[in-house]
Amino acid sequence: MNTEARPEARLASGSVGALAAMKAVFARDMKVAFRQRQDLLNPLLFFIMVVTLFPLGVSPEVSFLREAGAGILWVAALLSVLLSLDHLFRHDFDDGTLEQLVLQPQPLFLLILAKTLAHWMLTGLPLVLLTPVLGVMVHLDGNSIAVLCLTLLIGTPVLSLIGAIGAALTLGLRSAGVLLSLLIIPLYIPVLIFGTGTVAAAAEGAAVGAYVALMGAFLMLALTLAPFAAAAALKISLSNG
Amino acid sequence: MWQFFHKLGSPKWFFGISARFMPWLLAGGVLLLMAGVVWGLAFAPKDYLQGNSYRIIFIHVPTAFMAQSIYIMMASAAVVTLVWRMKLADVFVKAVTPVGLVLTFLALFTGAVWGKPTWGTWWIWDARLTSMLILLFLYGGVIALDRAINDEKSAARAVAVLVLVGVVNIPIIKYSVEWWNTLHQPATFKLTEKPSMPAEMWVPLLLSVLGLYMIFGWLACIRMQTEILSREQRTRWVKEFVMKGRS
Numbered sequence: 001m002n003t004e005a006r007p008e009a010r011l012a013s014g015s016v017g018a019l020a021a022m023k024a025v026f027a028r029d030m031k032v033a034f035r036q037r038q039d040l041l042n043p044l045l046f047f048i049m050v051v052t053l054f055p056l057g058v059s060p061e062v063s064f065l066r067e068a069g070a071g072i073l074w075v076a077a078l079l080s081v082l083l084s085l086d087h088l089f090r091h092d093f094d095d096g097t098l099e100q101l102v103l104q105p106q107p108l109f110l111l112i113l114a115k116t117l118a119h120w121m122l123t124g125l126p127l128v129l130l131t132p133v134l135g136v137m138v139h140l141d142g143n144s145i146a147v148l149c150l151t152l153l154i155g156t157p158v159l160s161l162i163g164a165i166g167a168a169l170t171l172g173l174r175s176a177g178v179l180l181s182l183l184i185i186p187l188y189i190p191v192l193i194f195g196t197g198t199v200a201a202a203a204e205g206a207a208v209g210a211y212v213a214l215m216g217a218f219l220m221l222a223l224t225l226a227p228f229a230a231a232a233a234l235k236i237s238l239s240n241g
Numbered sequence: 242m243w244q245f246f247h248k249l250g251s252p253k254w255f256f257g258i259s260a261r262f263m264p265w266l267l268a269g270g271v272l273l274l275m276a277g278v279v280w281g282l283a284f285a286p287k288d289y290l291q292g293n294s295y296r297i298i299f300i301h302v303p304t305a306f307m308a309q310s311i312y313i314m315m316a317s318a319a320v321v322t323l324v325w326r327m328k329l330a331d332v333f334v335k336a337v338t339p340v341g342l343v344l345t346f347l348a349l350f351t352g353a354v355w356g357k358p359t360w361g362t363w364w365i366w367d368a369r370l371t372s373m374l375i376l377l378f379l380y381g382g383v384i385a386l387d388r389a390i391n392d393e394k395s396a397a398r399a400v401a402v403l404v405l406v407g408v409v410n411i412p413i414i415k416y417s418v419e420w421w422n423t424l425h426q427p428a429t430f431k432l433t434e435k436p437s438m439p440a441e442m443w444v445p446l447l448l449s450v451l452g453l454y455m456i457f458g459w460l461a462c463i464r465m466q467t468e469i470l471s472r473e474q475r476t477r478w479v480k481e482f483v484m485k486g487r488s
Binding site: 185 | 390410
């Protein structure tokens with residue numbers, strides 16, 4: 001077999017470095033995702049629909065929407081990331097790919113980091129790109145929208161990383177979806193608070209540098225710690241089945 | 242020293258030794274708690290600002306203190322579970338999680354009762370209250386995860402991972418909500434400072450905290466014993482123990 005063309009095949013031989021392995025996992029996840037485009041679209045549609053519920057359900061007043069808009073968008077983004085987390089490991093778990101990943105000679109947490117990064121590129125990033133449109137719909141001003149996009153850009157990878165731990169813990173359990181939300185939502189609260197806090201500060205005309213730096217710190221912390229926890233959880237879940 | 246360490250991991254050894262000091266824990270705990278609560282409720286001086294309503298502090302502070310303290314103990318036990326695979330550690334985590342949940346709820350409830358006369362409202366989205374509420378969610382999550390996994394060993398280890406992730410997050414949650422919004426008074430006891438209230442108030446408070454600690458110890462022991470009996474039901478010593486109790 002031509003090993004040059006099949007990075008997955010070379011991966012198993014152990015002759016590739018950790019970085020190449022991460023690239024291969026990332027590329028594979030992207031490819032698989034783009035073969036099922038509807039799955040990519042669903043969290044985005046969910047995001048838009050949740051945002052739509054607030055003007056309809058609470059109040060379409062401009063003053064209310066301007067005040068609550070950033071919070072609504074953040075909560076909707078959080079829920080839609082939460083909803084998509086189930087896909088992070090589920091398919092690979094069902095068809096056995098995940099076990100092969102665990103058996104790789106490369107460190108598991110790096111491979112999980114690559115998977116999580118792919119997950120963020122496919123869910124978090126599109127949410128950020130959609131935010132300006134929805135921001136205009138909830139009457140946010142230009143500066144607020146820019147800050148909101150920035151906080152979501154830093155915040156959604158944190159959501160994906162923390163979520164990976166929950167997805168790994170609940171893998172293969174019955175009613176995994178609800179359980180996942182129960183475990184993960186409490187851990188999402190700090191990100192939500194600082195995300196919306198930044199936008200609120202920006203709306204009052206205050207400097208947002210400190211807030212953004214703190215969110216960056218969250219991202220660094222999640223980036224360095226979460227893959228380890230997720231790797232440990234994944235090994236436990238796989239030994240369970 | 243190592244022999245002691247190995248013994249500590251043995252459920253049978255724990256079962257024997259805990260039965261010996263449990264009565265002392267219970268007696269001491271009830272005595273201290275009674276002393277603290279009666280002193281606090283009946284004899285401690287009135288607060289010049291809050292009047293008698295402040296007296297709920299003698300229940301509120303011990304429960305809140307224990308609720309947080311139990312989570313930290315659980316996290317230490319979780320490390321032991323993951324690193325040394327000690328059976329007793331995960332028995333401990335499983336046994337005390339519901340206790341922590343109940344105490345967190347009691348702390349929130351007594352806080353609400355205290356908040357009504359003092360702040361004029363049952364609930365407020367304040368930093369301390371919110372972070373206690375999140376602690377309640379974390380306890381609930383731990384119980385839910387434990388119940389969802391059938392295999393005992395993987396349940397113990399998955400719970401240990403979750404507890405540790407939670408403990409990393411607790412300071413973050415605490416400070417994030419603190420910067421976000423606060424109304425609650427600062428901590429009553431600090432290790433480094435002299436208490437700001439007179440001795441007639443803080444001594445009974447300290448007594449009831451210690452009393453609740455001892456009662457928690459007793460509760461943890463009895464719940465761990467039950468858990469050990471059900472886990473080790475196939476071993477000979479459990480059978481002998483049960484038969485002895487029956488004859």
